[in-house]
Amino acid sequence: MKRIILIALAATSLLLAACSAEKEAKSDASSEVITTEQAKEIAKDAYIFAYPMLEVYKTMYVQAIDKTSPDYKGEINKFHHMTKLLDADFTAITAPNNDTYYSFLWMDLNSEPLVVTIPAIPKDRYYVLQMEDINGLNFDYIGSRATGYKGGTYLVAGPEWKGETPKGIDKVFRSETPFNFMLGRILVRGKEDHKNVMKIINQYNVQPLSAFEGKAAPKAIKVDFPAYDAKKATSADFISYFNFMLNYQNIHPDDQKYFDEFVKIEIAKGNTFDKSKIKPEILKAIEEGVKEGHAAIIERKKTTGKMVNNWSFIGEAFGNRARMQDKNLLKAAGAATGLFGNDKEEASNFSGTLDSEKNQLNCSNGVKYTIRFEKGQTPPVNAFWSMTMYKLPEVLFIHNPINRYSISDRTKGIKFAKDGSLTLYIQSENPGGELENNWLPAPEGPFMLGLRIYYPKPAIYKGEWVPPTINK
Known part of the structure; x- marks a missing residue:
């Protein structure tokens, strides 16, 4: 009996030692001594990595939870x-x-x-x-x-x-x-x-x-979704959201190299982020890193698209893991530009804010523009294309007398010239007559054009076809 008790005590001691070692290992990994500069750089990289997650979670929370x-x-x-x-x-x-x-x-x-x-x-x-x-x-x-x-x-x-x-x-x-x-x-x-x-x-x-x-449902797994707070998501507290989302997925092997660094600022599956346990100088460095990360995303957003004929094509900013692996800043900039962007093979989108002379599009003081597609040079598609008018800075539709917010290959009455070309008229004033069929009403001020091409043919996303310039 004594021997059994001794064996049990020994086993318990080993178990406690193992648990202690595991806890110590985790503590060592997450609280490795780092400099403030290292903490700032890690936080910057982690925020950029997490940014698309944060934006998708925000949208899920407001649309389906709250x-x-x-x-x-x-x-x-x-x-x-x-x-x-x-x-x-x-x-x-x-x-x-x-x-x-x-x-x-x-x-x-x-x-x-x-x-x-x-x-x-x-x-x-x-x-x-x-x-x-x-x-x-x-x-x-x-x-x-x-x-x-x-x-x-x-x-x-x-x-x-x-x-x-x-x-x-x-x-x-x-x-x-x-x-x-x-x-x-x-x-x-x-x-x-x-x-x-x-x-x-x-x-x-x-x-x-x-x-x-037709079977009985399994026991439901209840999820306690944290309330989304924009201030927290753009501060050191973004780590709390990051850790929450990590709890519900496995780290992809290709991303492990990032998490080997992120753990040094308490980012890890199973971790609870507690600011009170972080040294003030390290916490300050993390906050600075988040700010630098956000600034880097906004700066990259300006050049997310590839410029062609003064149109910006942002097809490279969205895709699956194979396409986006290790493109963390580009992926974040794409999320900042617009969530839920399609793969370029599904929809190729161009945005235009500049005319042929690289001046901001603006129909103040009676300014008018045209876009001319030569014969056979309208967007090559399997589905359809459309060009949409947005006022700036709001990036919204404008009220207009014919209630037309976009013009497309489906617009009733759209007129091709005898030579097979198609000219679109971009202006505030109705051009009158048959030209009205090809008119996309513009605001008396700055604007942006959005060219959407759904189910494009490869010539578009391979860069073999580009939109014509917008001419004043």
């Missing part, structure tokens, strides 16, 4: 649709489009995967459902380009799911994180097309895997 938010769309794991073509009264988000309806699906895959069913869609109607994870990476697509028009039933699974693909599932999409966003867009040909589109999107369906299989 029911008191004016931007709340509805419950998580359910489809919600924006079924109105936006006009000049819409001011909720910048740079809206006037071409599609939107569908929103915020996903929490912690408890089990979701099954998404999309109906067959006519081949002349472009649609896409973009899937982006909490890290700001586009991990896959459903739509005209990616899966075709026949419709299908798809399973979306998080990192911990180890199940077999059930019968009736056409494709499985795997995400590195349990928190993801599915953003749908579907072409709408004016208000008269509303009923046709509603027949389609009302058939979009999402359900838990257990419901799809």
Whole structure:
């Protein structure tokens, strides 16, 4: 009996020693002695790395978690649709489009995967459902380009799911994180097309895997989402949000080199960030690093796009892990420019603020502009293109007498010249007659043009086709 007790005590001692060693190892890793300069640089790099996460989390929180938010769309794991073509009264988000309806699906895959069913869609109607994870990476697509028009039933699974693909599932999409966003867009040909589109999107369906299989649901994993606070997210407290999101994913092997440094300022899966336990001079250095990181993102944002004919093409700032790996500043600048940007193969977008002489576009004092596409040189697309007018600095639509916010290959009455060319008229005053068909109304002040090209042909994203200059 005495021997058994001694063995038990020895085992307990070993266990306590092991726990102590593990705790000490973790403490050593996270509290390694670093200089203030090192802390600042690590914080700068960590903030840049985390910035897309912070922005996606903010959007998820206000749209799907905080029911008191004016931007709340509805419950998580359910489809919600924006079924109105936006006009000049819409001011909720910048740079809206006037071409599609939107569908929103915020996903929490912690408890089990979701099954998404999309109906067959006519081949002349472009649609896409973009899937982006909490890290700001586009991990896959459903739509005209990616899966075709026949419709299908798809399973979306998080990192911990180890199940077999059930019968009736056409494709499985795997995400590195349990928190993801599915953003749908579907072409709408004016208000008269509303009923046709509603027949389609009302058939979009999402359900838990257990419901799809007719089985009992697994025990739900409750998540305590921290309230989003913009001040905290742009201070040393961003680490609290970062650690929260790390708790729900595994560090990708390609990112381990970053986290080997980040842990030195308490960034690690399982960590709780407590400012009171950090030396004041180190905390101050972290705050300085966050400020420098934010400034670096804003500065990089100015050159995110590649300039072609004085248009900016930002197609390289969005994509999957393979495309965006180690491009942390570019990825952050892309998120700052506009969240949920598509892969360039799905949509290639250009923004124009300069004329052919590199002067700011501005229709004050009766200034007028034209854009001329030579014969056969309109954007080469598989779906459609549109050019949208935005007033600056708001980056919103403008009220105008013909209620036209964009002009496109679908604009009724648009006129090509006898030589096959197409000229668009960008001005405040109605040019009158048949020219009105090719008129995109502009504000009497500075503005930006957004050229959206959905499901582009390779010539566009390979740089073989570029938009013509905007001429005064």
